Amino acid sequence: MPKWGLSMKTGKIVDWFVSEGDTIAKGDDIVDIETDKIAGTLESPVEGLVRRIIAEPGSDLPVGAVLAVVAPADVPDAEIDAVVEEARAAVESGALEEGDEPEPQLVEVGGRTISYLSLGPDEADAPVVLVHGYGGDKNSWLFVQQPLAEDGHRAIALDLPGHGASGKDVGDGSLNTLTETVTGFLDALGVGRAHLVGHSLGGAVVAAVARAAPGKVASLTLIAPAGFTPEVDAEYLRGFAAASSRRELKPLVGRLFADEALVTRQLVDDLLRYKRLDGVDKALTAVLGTLLGDGDRQAIDTPALLKDVDVPLTVVWGASDRIVPVPDGVELTRVDAGHMAHMEAPGEVLTAIRARL
Incomplete structure (x- = not known):
């Protein structure tokens, strides 16, 4: 098991x-x-x-x-x-009772406390760094991080500012702030180069890291990255930021998956518990302003971020994504999933990541 x-x-x-x-x-x-x-x-x-x-x-x-x-x-x-x-x-x-388990760690980056979990050998070259999307956290990589560690790679999943167990101060919530945090995180851990994997907002963040510090990036794997098309489910984003009850949150979370039956009560409860933490509302609202522009269109231009970035790139998209529609004219790998492809089709996502290692 x-x-x-x-x-x-x-x-x-x-x-x-x-x-x-x-x-x-x-x-x-x-x-x-x-x-x-x-x-x-x-x-x-x-x-x-x-x-x-x-x-x-x-x-x-x-x-x-x-x-x-x-x-x-x-x-x-x-x-x-x-x-x-x-x-x-x-x-x-009962001999299988859990013994010592890997514990998340904390590191200070630019005056912010960042929580992360590292699995696999510390001495591994060019670790895989996993960056979640808006409202997510490091636990969204549950089907991806452990297999990568078992392959012999160091796999590090972090919580962006305002998310998970990291500090809730996001400053202006800008893409630049999030990018500087990830770059500073790599420096704080002594990581010279990394394979960056980003989902949704995290995809735009790691693309911006590659633009700002290409020497730190061994490869990019973007999963339904924000900013590839103007279209986005703004109702979902605004609703998630504002939701304060199970009744409001559950149907929104269902939109993330092609198979809504995958959404368990525990998953919704965990998100609701996070949303009730002090400072989360302010953080999500600030980051929302980074994601949405005029007319509820995407404000980030990820292709522009990637222009002239010369690192191996893979783009993966769920064919049934209802949050960020699959773009036309982009070379990508389609998988049978919704927006959370790394949770719904982790095997195919792992194949794409492994191809870059």
Whole structure:
């Protein structure tokens, strides 16, 4: 059972895509798992023959529980049975209770406190830095950050000012302020060059970082970045900034996904809890002015930011994005998802990111 996000303790098996006797490859989709926040698809971390499926659909299992056994055909059934019994005993005994878990850290950048989570080896060259969108936080990368760390990369997800566990002072909320924060964050962590991955507002921010400090950027992966087209769901942006109740927030959050059934009560509750923190309303309002211009059109011009930026670039977009429509005339990878492609189609997003590493 994978660890998707800091709050995940258990996962519920929804549906298997493989059967006993199938041969799987690393990266194959093997099983859908439901967490307290959202359902996700587990990619196989190994290749080989599926000898036994232990976790039945509908079962709730702790992080770290064995879900299936993969082994060569010449391994005796008795050895497979022993592994299965050991796995079941570990669950029943409570031996899989969480031990020491990675904890978010804080760093001061330009007088602002920035919260971040780093996974993977510290000595890895050119880490992957993940930057969320408007109203999001580092936990939105729950299906992306851990797999990258397991690949051997250092994967760092941060909360922009005004978001998540970072300080709520966003100053003027401008793109320049957010860009300077990310650039200063890299300096504060001693990161010389990084592969930058940005979603929505975060996409525009990392594009601006590449323009301001191209020597710090090994590659860019932009996921439904703000500013590629004038059109945007301004009603969503204004509504999210103003929402103060579950009744107001839930239908807005549903617009972020192609499959609105993915929106759990916990996901909405977490967003509502964030929105009720002191200073959040002011921060979101300030940043909203950066996103929206006259006539509720997008105020950021991301293609202009990228002009003359000579770093490897990948653009990924959910084909069913209702917040920022898929632009015409842009070379991009379409995935079967809404605006939150990295949560709804993480396997395809990971493929795009890995291609730049």
